[in-house]
Each structure stands twice: as structure tokens, then as C-alpha cells.
Amino acid sequence: MFVYGPVPSRRLGKSLGVSPIPSKICSYNCIYCQLGRTTKLQIKRESFFPREKIINDLKNHLKKSKIDIDYITFVGDGEPTLCSDIGWLIDQCKQHYQIPVAVITNGSILFKKEVRRDLDQSDIIVPSLDAGSEDIFKLINRPHRSIGFNDMLQGLVDLRQEYSGKIWLEVMLVDNVNDSNSSLMDIKKAINLIQPDRVYISVPIRPPAEPWVKVPAPEKIIHAHEILDTFQELTDYESGEFGLNTSINAESAILNICSRHPLREEQAKKIESRFFETGCIDALLEKSLLNRVQYRDVTYLLKVR
Ligand code: SF4
The missing domain is CATH 1.10.10 (Arc Repressor Mutant, subunit A)
Incomplete structure (x- = not known):
């Protein structure tokens, strides 16, 4: 199963998730990841599954779903842009459905022109930016050794110049990791270069990969909100129900959702x-x-x- 939901999303409303990547292959190994530690840290793009199977799964879900869907969202059991078919998959969605397409990405390989080109038909890209310097980047995202902070940042800057859709940047705040005044000022400098349409602050509300990861105190979140000039804080749980029409029983529904969420x-x-x-x-x-x-x-x- 490549498609799940729709799940209630705090930013995207009723979001039908498409995961074109096996669990848990990622270019990062974030300390706060709700999917646990990365099992395969990679930067090489691959076609992990037959792309027609992914589109057929999406077609079946959309046929059975009785809920209006706000977004088809490419999001992964890891990093979705590592899937080399993502451009084709987005094009298929745009050709056959009138539903906006969002991509939730860590933004790590947007410095590759072909990745930016693959995403250019999407309507919204939601990249992460948790650091404004190399040392904090390594501490919080624990990237593949060949991804440097400056390359990652340049990828986001280039995306802004080339992409006509919306960019909603998300900053995950972790207590005593990236919430100091100087860390926030560095993040703000990076945001000024990227010029996203919106900035969201998020906190690790679900169990993180590393048990020592903590949510910052409310006053620190407010301070970050002021410095980063955010659109909205994502510090509370999403509301709304999960779409279950494509599951045959409670067991399969719960397992399907739990594998991603x-x-x-x-x-x-x-x-x-x-x-x-x-x-x-x-x-x-x-x-x-x-x-x-x-x-x-x-x-x-x-x-x-
Ligand atoms: S949070 Fe996202 S980018 Fe970070 S390790 Fe998990 S899947 Fe990868």
C-alpha cells in the first residue's frame, strides 16, 4: 500500500498521503523523527517501486474515498524526493485529478536541478529548515555525509527563484538544540534568503527517534515565533478524523496509519x-x-x- 488516509493535517486539511519510498530510507536521520531512526541513510535517487502500481493504488483510493480531499500529499516513510519517479507521479496526478498536490520534503537534495524540476508541477512544497548553521544542521538533522548546510540552503534559494507554487517552510524546534537566540537568528537569516510564502513552527509532539528530545518551554516558542515571524504555530494536535473507506477492518486501518504516523x-x-x-x-x-x-x-x- 502506497496510499493512506486521508489523514487530518494541521496545514493541509484532509490530506491523502502517497509514500513512494520504503521505510525508512532518508537523506537525514533527524533526532525528532516520528518514524524512528533512519535504517538506510542515502542520497542516491531510485525508482523503488513500479510507478504504475503507485498510481493504481491512488486511483483505487480516490474511487473508494467518500471524503472530499484537500490535497494529494507526497510524503514518505522516508524522504519522498529520493524517489526518482516523483516528477512522473506528480504529473499523473495533475493530468487526471482536480486535487492540489503538495510535497512534504526535508529539502536536502533540492540543490539538484532535476529534483527541483520534478517538483515544479506541484502546488505547494513544504520543506524543513531546522538550522541556520552547519553545526546545528548536523546536530538536529544528522544528514548524509555528502550533504552540507550551504548546499541544502542554496537548493531552497534556487527553488524559490524557479518555482511558481507556494513554499511553506517548517521549522522544528527542539529544546536546547536549536531554540537559543543565536540559533534562531541564524535560521531567520536563512529564511530571509529563501523568502518562503509562509513559515510554520513545529515541535516534537509525537514520540521522537531519540528519547532525550524535548519540546521547548512555551516562552521559548513564543520568542521563536517573534523572531521567525511565523504564519502559525503547529504546537498542538491535528483535529479531524482519518479516512477509513479503503480499509477492510480496524486492524488493517490501524496498522496502515501507524506505519506512517x-x-x-x-x-x-x-x-x-x-x-x-x-x-x-x-x-x-x-x-x-x-x-x-x-x-x-x-x-x-x-x-x-
Ligand atoms: S523527520 Fe523526515 S527528514 Fe527527518 S529523518 Fe524523519 S523522514 Fe527523514
Whole structure:
């Protein structure tokens, strides 16, 4: 399954996710990643799956989905721009559907012209920018050794000059990692070069790859908001329901969502009740297909990888 949702997204409304990349291949190994640590750190682009299969999966989802979808969103079980078919996939979406296309990317390989060209038919690109200097970049994103901060930043600057869609930049703030005044000023300098349409601040609200990662105190978030002149803070949970029309039962729905998106246990219970089922969460935990993780006083369910 390459397509999941629609899931409620804090920025994109009802977002139908398309993941063209195996779990968890990424060019970064972010300390806050909600998918856990990167298992294959790579920069080489590949066609990981037959691209027709991905489009057919999308077609089936759109046929069955009874919910209006706000965006088809390319997002990954890793970094979606590592998929060398992403340009073709976006073109197919634009040719066959009247739904805007978004790409959520870490922005790490936008310095490659072919990657920028692949994304140019999309409507919105949501890249990350968590650092304004090489040392913080290495600390928070732990990039592939061949990605330098300046190359990454230049890729975003070049994207802005060439791309006619919207760029919504997202800054993940981590306590005592990138939330000092000087780190924020460096990020602001980088933002001034990129000139995105919007800047969002996000915080690690779901279980992170590294257990020591913490959400900054509210006053630090407010300070960051002032310095970075953000459009909106993404410091709370998304609201809304998951689209379940393409799942045959609660077990498959919960597993499908958990493989991309840590699920709060209360959300998983709501999914059970929408299928009029009980006990499936416990069964998945017993079969060791799910893990229960406590983070910030909330219980999450994570798929065992
Ligand atoms: S947060 Fe995104 S960019 Fe960072 S390691 Fe996870 S998938 Fe990769």
C-alpha cells in the first residue's frame, strides 16, 4: 500500500498521503523523527517501486474515498524526493485529478536541478529548515555525509527563484538544540534568503527517534515565533478524523496509519468503534505488530519495524 488516509493535517486539511519510498530510507536521520531512526541513510535517487502500481493504488483510493480531499500529499516513510519517479507521479496526478498536490520534503537534495524540476508541477512544497548553521544542521538533522548546510540552503534559494507554487517552510524546534537566540537568528537569516510564502513552527509532539528530545518551554516558542515571524504555530494536535473507506477492518486501518504516523491510543480506539470492533488494539500488541509508547503523558501506538 502506497496510499493512506486521508489523514487530518494541521496545514493541509484532509490530506491523502502517497509514500513512494520504503521505510525508512532518508537523506537525514533527524533526532525528532516520528518514524524512528533512519535504517538506510542515502542520497542516491531510485525508482523503488513500479510507478504504475503507485498510481493504481491512488486511483483505487480516490474511487473508494467518500471524503472530499484537500490535497494529494507526497510524503514518505522516508524522504519522498529520493524517489526518482516523483516528477512522473506528480504529473499523473495533475493530468487526471482536480486535487492540489503538495510535497512534504526535508529539502536536502533540492540543490539538484532535476529534483527541483520534478517538483515544479506541484502546488505547494513544504520543506524543513531546522538550522541556520552547519553545526546545528548536523546536530538536529544528522544528514548524509555528502550533504552540507550551504548546499541544502542554496537548493531552497534556487527553488524559490524557479518555482511558481507556494513554499511553506517548517521549522522544528527542539529544546536546547536549536531554540537559543543565536540559533534562531541564524535560521531567520536563512529564511530571509529563501523568502518562503509562509513559515510554520513545529515541535516534537509525537514520540521522537531519540528519547532525550524535548519540546521547548512555551516562552521559548513564543520568542521563536517573534523572531521567525511565523504564519502559525503547529504546537498542538491535528483535529479531524482519518479516512477509513479503503480499509477492510480496524486492524488493517490501524496498522496502515501507524506505519506512517504514530497514533494516539484514543484515536485508535475511535477507529475500532467506527468498525464496531473491540480488542483489536490488544491483539496487535500481543502479536508484537504494535508497540505502546508513552510520550508527554500521552500513549501512542507505533508499528514495530
Ligand atoms: S523527520 Fe523526515 S527528514 Fe527527518 S529523518 Fe524523519 S523522514 Fe527523514
